[in-house]
Amino acid sequence: MKIHLKVWRQKNRHTKGKMHDYTLTEVDEEMSFLEMLDMLNLQLAKKGERPVEFDHDCREGICGQCGVMINGIAHGPLKNTTTCQLHMRSFKDGDTIYVEPFQAKAFPVIRDLKVNRTSLDEIIAAGGYVSVNTGQAPEANTILVSHEEAENAFDAAACIGCGACVATCKNASAALFTGAKIAQLARLPQGKKESNKRTINMVNRMEDLDFGHCTNTEACQVECPQDISVLTIAEMNYEYNKAKLKD
Amino acid sequence: MALTGLFLSFFLIIHLIGNLQLLLPEEQAHLQYNLYSDFLSTNFLVQLIAYVLYATILLHTIDAIYLTIKAKKASGAGYVKDKRNRASKWYARQMMLLGSIVFAFLVIHFKDFWYPYKFGELPMDANGNKDLFSLVITSFQELWYVILYAVAILSLGFHLLHGFFSAFRSVGVHHPKYNQLIKSIGVVFAISLTFGYLIIPFFIYFNF
Numbered sequence: 001m002k003i004h005l006k007v008w009r010q011k012n013r014h015t016k017g018k019m020h021d022y023t024l025t026e027v028d029e030e031m032s033f034l035e036m037l038d039m040l041n042l043q044l045a046k047k048g049e050r051p052v053e054f055d056h057d058c059r060e061g062i063c064g065q066c067g068v069m070i071n072g073i074a075h076g077p078l079k080n081t082t083t084c085q086l087h088m089r090s091f092k093d094g095d096t097i098y099v100e101p102f103q104a105k106a107f108p109v110i111r112d113l114k115v116n117r118t119s120l121d122e123i124i125a126a127g128g129y130v131s132v133n134t135g136q137a138p139e140a141n142t143i144l145v146s147h148e149e150a151e152n153a154f155d156a157a158a159c160i161g162c163g164a165c166v167a168t169c170k171n172a173s174a175a176l177f178t179g180a181k182i183a184q185l186a187r188l189p190q191g192k193k194e195s196n197k198r199t200i201n202m203v204n205r206m207e208d209l210d211f212g213h214c215t216n217t218e219a220c221q222v223e224c225p226q227d228i229s230v231l232t233i234a235e236m237n238y239e240y241n242k243a244k245l246k247d
Numbered sequence: 248m249a250l251t252g253l254f255l256s257f258f259l260i261i262h263l264i265g266n267l268q269l270l271l272p273e274e275q276a277h278l279q280y281n282l283y284s285d286f287l288s289t290n291f292l293v294q295l296i297a298y299v300l301y302a303t304i305l306l307h308t309i310d311a312i313y314l315t316i317k318a319k320k321a322s323g324a325g326y327v328k329d330k331r332n333r334a335s336k337w338y339a340r341q342m343m344l345l346g347s348i349v350f351a352f353l354v355i356h357f358k359d360f361w362y363p364y365k366f367g368e369l370p371m372d373a374n375g376n377k378d379l380f381s382l383v384i385t386s387f388q389e390l391w392y393v394i395l396y397a398v399a400i401l402s403l404g405f406h407l408l409h410g411f412f413s414a415f416r417s418v419g420v421h422h423p424k425y426n427q428l429i430k431s432i433g434v435v436f437a438i439s440l441t442f443g444y445l446i447i448p449f450f451i452y453f454n455f
Contacts, residue, residue, distance in 0.1 A: 008327070019327055072330030103323035168331050170340050171318035212321035213314045215342060216413035219334035231421045238419025 001093035003027045005040065007052055008100040013108045013116075019098070029089040033076065034059060034066060036088055037099075054113035061085040061225065064160030067167070068113045069100040074164035074223040082162065082225040102167035105210035106174070117163045119209045123178050126205035127198045130191035143189050156183040158226040165220035165228075171212030176220040178206045179232035186239050196243035203240045248314065249417035251307040252410050256436070258300055259407075263443045269383065270450055280383075281376040284364065308350060315343050338405035339413075345406040352399035359386060387451035396448045404441030411436055 003024045010017025024043070027036055034056050041051035057065035066083040070076035076086040091097060099113060107115040133142075159180035166174050182199055185191045191198070214233055221230045265287070268280045287293050338345060360382065363369060369377040387393055411433035412426070420426060 006327070069326055069328075072326055072328040073333065074331070098328035100326050100328070103326055105321050105323050107323070168334060170322070170331065170335075171314075172321035172323065173318075210321050212318035214417075215314070215318075215339070216409070216416050217335040217339040219331060222334035223331075229423075230416075231423060231426060234416040234419055234421035234426070237417055238421050241419050 001027045001029060001088070001091075003036065003088070003091065004094070004096040006096060006098045007040075007112070009052070009112055010101075010109050012111055017109065017112075019100075027088055029087070029091075031088045032059065032084055033070065033086040033088065034084050052113060053111045055115075056084060059084040062160060064162035064225075067102055067162040067164055069098070069102060069167060071098050072100075074102065074168040075162075075225060079222060080225055080227045082160075085225075102163050104163075104166045104172035106172065107163060107166065115163070117161070119211070120161050120163060120166075120174065120177055122209060123174065123202055123205050124181055126201045127181065127185075128194060128201060130185065130198075131193050132190065145188060149187060149189075153184055153187040156180045156187060156228065156232050159184075159224075159228050160226060162225060164223050164225065166211065168219050168223040169212065169214075170217060170219070171215055172210075173214040173220075174206050174209070174211040175214035175233045175236065176224065176228055176230065178202055179230075179234075179236035180228045182239055183232040183235045186235060195239070196246055199236070199239040199243045200247065203236065248307065248310045249414035251303045251310065252414045253418075254303050255300075255307060256407065256411060256414075258303075259403075259440055263440060266447055267443065269380070269447055273455075277380045278372060278374055278376075280380045281372045281378055282374060284379045285376040288364065304353070308346075311343060311346055336409065339409045342406060342409060345402045348399060348402040349406060352395070352402075355395070384451055384455050387448045388455065390452065393448040393452045397445060400441055400444045403444070404437050407437040407440060408434065 005022040005024065006019045007022060008017050009020045022040055022043075024036065024040060027039065031039070034054070037052060037054060044051050054068060055065045057063040059066070061082040061084055064082070067075060068083055070083065070086070075081055075083050077090055078086055101107075101109050101113045101115050102117075106119040107117055110116050157180075159177060161177060163177070165176035166172050169175075182202055185198065186195060216230065216233070218230045221228060265283055268283060269276055271279060287297075332340070360379065363382060364377060364379050369379065369382065372378045372380070387396075412430045415429045416426070420429060
């Protein structure tokens with residue numbers, strides 16, 4: 001199939017970027033979106049041009065490295081899917097596809113489609129440590145965790161930190177990401193000791209960074225590859241208010 | 248934002264109940280509405296709450312402006328092709344616009360009723376109370392004024408449709424069951440208030 005691409009090209013964060021037009025003629029519908037970009041890069045390399053830079057790692061939808069705006073939607077037209085799990089069968093022969101980097105002040109463009117998402121790591125780092133017993137392997141039932149608790153915690157822990165929530169939010173808020181990280185530990189008995197400090201530090205760090213405020217439009221969950229619930233944001237607010245009252 | 252919004256939502260219920268007295272038979276509505284208005288402007292406790300209300304409106308507005316500026320700064324340069332709208336409701340994204348319409352309406356509302364009642368010269372009714380009823384009835388004889396009200400009330404309705412449940416989320420209600428319940432109550436609340444407030448200007452326009 002023939003695909004027309006409009007790709008954002010930007011040399012570095014200090015230069016202005018703009019859309020460039022490319023056409024690929026032999027795109028296979030079984031290709032993943034990233035394989036299609038590989039194909040474009042191969043053509044560019046053969047012509048001696050600089051390839052389009054984009055983030056990727058596992059290409060299995062679990063690492064959270066890939067992530068671009070495809071036709072104005074984070075990770076493209078399919079809901080709850082990473083860019084690498086989007087395949088060209090989702091497009092038609094002759095389609096024009098816009099490919100842009102995630103946009104947010106907290107995600108400065110490094111080059112082309114590659115953005116710096118260190119700010120998300122900074123939020124996690126602000127959470128600090130979780131106290132655990134060390135030494136010999138503990139007896140399995142020392143800390144009781146019900147199946148429901150474990151599943152609920154894992155629902156939040158499934159966040160892969162791709163940043164689609166920030167990119168899709170009209171306020172560029174990182175509330176879903178931070179909410180997921182806080183809820184993941186808040187739903188388990190481990191780490192309770194640091195719970196209040198962790199929540200306050202993570203939320204304050206999020207506020208200090210260049211993210212906007214959550215206004216509960218719920219767009220983040222729709223585009224989140226892991227379908228992280230917006231209720232984790234409410235849970236973060238609950239944990240934060242609770243921690244502030246005890247602070 | 249959430250706490251001020253919830254307080255204002257509560258006020259909207261009280262304000263509507265008071266104003267629904269305008270729908271009573273004319274004779275009764277006339278005297279009762281003026282008596283009620285007199286009670287509101289002379290009772291100490293109501294006066295105290297009124298000042299809290301004015302402060303709340305200002306706080307809600309200042310907070311909204313602050314959050315909008317923060318969001319604008321955080322959003323980056325924007326996208327060449329932007330289809331992010333598919334993931335959320337239009338009224339959830341346009342809370343600032345809807346709120347601005349409501350605020351502009353509030354200025355007109357205060358200027359037309361609150362100011363003349365508090366500081367202007369109004370004729371007295373049979374019971375010796377200021378005749379706010381006649382002022383309200385006269386105002387709603389104009390079709391453009393009724394339409395202005397309808398636009399403002401519809402904006403308020405959509406503002407509440409998102410704002411009500413959003414406020415509960417912001418204060419931390421995160422149980423899936425109760426969230427669904429709050430969302431449903433929010434829809435009923437927004438529709439009831441919109442309908443209740445809309446009926447008054449149209450009732451007056453067509454009946455007087």
